[in-house]
Amino acid sequence: MSIDRSDVERIAHLARLELNEQDIPAYTENLSSILNLIDEMQQIDTDGVEPLAHPLDAVQRLRADEVTELNQRDKLQAVAPAVEEGLFLVPKVIE
């Protein structure tokens, strides 16, 4: 399957990636060739094959409902780009 520029722009928007205008043709070409490689899968008959999401047939372990994490705000926010009054700052959220 080949994809075009508008596909690339749509995907980049969904993934919130700004692409440089001049790089878009190369991305379009790369992604098309990758998707061609991927399309080789379609030649394999997988009718009735159960998808494998996890290699081991393990099941989820349950954690006891007990508080183990105490307040570490100062330490955790030390790496934040913008903080005020304990809040992470972002450009205005419009609902």
Add this chain to the structure above:
Amino acid sequence: MFEKTLSELAQDLRNGTVSSVELTQAFIDRINRCDSEYNAFITTTPELALQQAKAADESLAAGTGGPFTGLPIAHKDLFCTEGVKTSCGSKMLDNFKSPYDATVVAKFKAAGAVMLGKTNMDEFAMGSTNESSFYGDCKNPWDTSRVPGGSSGGSAAAVAARLTPAATGSDTGGSIRQPAAFCGITGIKPTYGRVSRYGMVAYASSLDQGGPMARSAEDCALMLNVMAGQDAMDSTSSAQPTEDYTASLNHSLQGLKIGVPKEFMSADLDSAMAAQIETAIKQLESLGATIKEVSLPNTRMSIPAYYIIAPAEASSNLSRFDGVRYGYRCEEPKDLEDLYKRTRGEGFGSEVKRRIMVGTYALCAGYYDAYYNKAQQIRRLIQQDFMRIFEEVDVIVGPTTPSPAFTIGEKVNDPVAMYMEDIFTLSLNLAGLPGMSVPCGQVNGLPVGLQLIGNYFDEARLLNVAHQYQQNTEWHTLSPVTA
């Protein structure tokens, strides 16, 4: 001293022939002297290392040390290290000092290990050459015009160049085994879930697995003894009991049944390398193993399946890098969307962006069944292929890579050609099986890696086979440098 293995250095520390501080200082000096040639380290932590070494010496003197006390190692820069930059080879995390330790890092600390620094890697572990690192290419110590492999290229190069006796790595599609092969060292990717992923920055959650990279199978066993085990913080870590991975190293290979997949010894494989692999197989036969040809018919399909599943998971795993709570943030975002798009557009390199886009595309409504679901079905088929073979053989053997280390820049603009190089390593990650790469020869002065594949949780057997092979060959002792 630089030519000694972890096991030998551990002996020296216990005998008092050398102190951990002396050992650590020597490696720090060597890194300072030589790493400009390889660019294997993103961060070095000399003060911390000497502090840890001093504590290790005290505990050795007090007789409270364990097998790993005082031994220097390096961590791939995707293991979170408290207070120390954890960049994942990305501009996105260039300013990120992790507020916590990964479980693997904490375990090495608890075992008394000394951390020399953090090693270079492909950005977010996406790559097979180390060329996608924000911190520049890492060079192969056997030939600095060539790549060390990836994504754990810095760890492999550092071990090969004798800048550290051992290092941690991570393997999502071959990222321990392929650079180990390219750099002539020994590495093992354990069974999925054997080593905790907590604090190991995720690339593809259902494929990622941390593991040891060192100079010998014995050293890998020593490291795995520290790293392995279930972790309450990682739901996918296995409850399977661990074992002493050094205990069975000396078992004989008499009666061992080895399978060699015909798809691995095919036209995809460089002919000079094929000869080396065959010699290694004969060597194993001479040690008592029986050899049988087997078939992994879906080997080729591991490439498309992997290049759907890994990018799909990555596209979601990397959404957290949004410039809000940590990491890179673009200058003066004009609104929320601008914050996201420019932070991510500027913070990620092109291969990461490519994989995020492939994954995003594959998960879109309308394509899910044709791509993601199909890939997971093929994953099942690949697993079934392996299970069928393991009914007949104990270990599968073949090449780690189709060719030796290629030159820097050779494939950088052709992602598909690059992806094809992963053909022999991807299927193990898809199936979750353990695999090793062991040096088994050279082609034009470049190392060749022999891949050993085991059944689930059969790490001890892989290490046993590799150790027996190394007891009878010299390839793993060859050094690209004069220390």
Add this chain to the structure above:
Amino acid sequence: MEWETVIGLEIHVQLATNTKIFSGASTAFGAEPNTQACAVDLALPGTLPVFNDGAQKMAIMFGLAINADIGKRAVFERKNYFYPDLPKGYQTTQLEAPVVGEGFVDIETEAGERRVRIHHAHLEEDAGKSLHEDFHGQSGIDLNRAGTPLVEIVSEPDMRTSKEAAAYARKIHAIVTTLGICDGNMAEGSMRCDCNVSIRPKGSETLGTRTELKNINSFRFIERAIDTEVERQIDLIEDGGTVVQETRLYDPDKNETRSMRSKEDANDYRYFPCPDLLPVVVDDAYVEAIRLTLPELPDARKERFISELGLSEYDAGVLSAYRDQADYFESVVECCGDAKLAANWVMGELAKNLNAADLSIEKSPVSAEQLGGLLVRIKDNTISGNIAKKVFEVQWNEGGTADEVIEAKGLKQVTDTGAIESMIDEVIANASAQVEQYKAAEPEKRGKMLGFFMGQVMKASGGKANPGAVTGILKSKLDALCD
């Protein structure tokens, strides 16, 4: 044309666990911003989720309470989208394999009992909060709520009026509060309701285009929001327009719904199974152990209030709707032995005072024991109903048992006939005009005129005269005057 309304509800219930669904951070309400957001909640690189057993148990309790199939193998999926209150860039939720399958509840409507089918209920994580106070034109993000476990209960479109929708929401509220899995505080967002509303010509079988109403935080607003929206849809269609499928925000101040176009933006959530979490598998023993812990549910309790305590259908319905209220009521009954009296007081005086003070029943200043003690004194004629209200007021404001208040304030009823007789004599002596009217009246109309004299006597006694005794004596004295 006559229209029929079709309503389905999606109710989000915050579970009353101690910790987050995937981390060990506290879920307590009202903490300082981000003090209950740990490394996992902030989605720090390398962190991983571990599922909370408490959330699983509570979700299953709900499933059992609505007669649902319990998903023996539930799968968490990722719903991918970018928003600053969503740290990972995806919400972990359940889609294909939820923990609770099809179930139902019965609700009371004007037309009698009606069954509302529940399509499924799934577990997911709550998001954080954006605070829009002006931080130099920016928003502040508090992630304390991020990761709080939610059960989302999705009904079938089985409701036909806004009243039914509100009754259904009340029923869900009664169930989750009775189970103790949610505090039920709608103002704090512990229970949030989205209404899917469409209209169709009466008799039609096909569903009209629906809109989704968000931000509804009281039962009253459910009715009002739906009524407003139905009116809007009817006007729109009758004016030749068409309803657009969209999310609309209900504004209770203006009593209108308005479009939230900003969030529509053709999102593609790219759901896929979360690779960091494994399938949640429960066996029958696990479910049955939970079943044993279930408290008496509102329907059963209501039935018992009717059959054992002799309450009316209405009273039983109101009193069984909230667990705390029902428990309180039953304690009062236990103290005073009179269910009807207890019901009147709990639904009357107590409810009135709680409403005025905006208190929930478990915070009532007058305990069930205090109220029960008060009712005992009504029953044994120590005080009248009116005096009891005064005693209650003192208890509410100052505390104390009924007996203490009666004693301290001298409110004990006067039952001494001598004292009552002399008060009556005085009243009759001072009301000659009214006595004359009484005498002139037809005997059968005199009963109604008794009220004036009663009032005067009660006033003279400060309300303490036993009303029964006063009536008897008054009547015989007045009638004696007529002869």
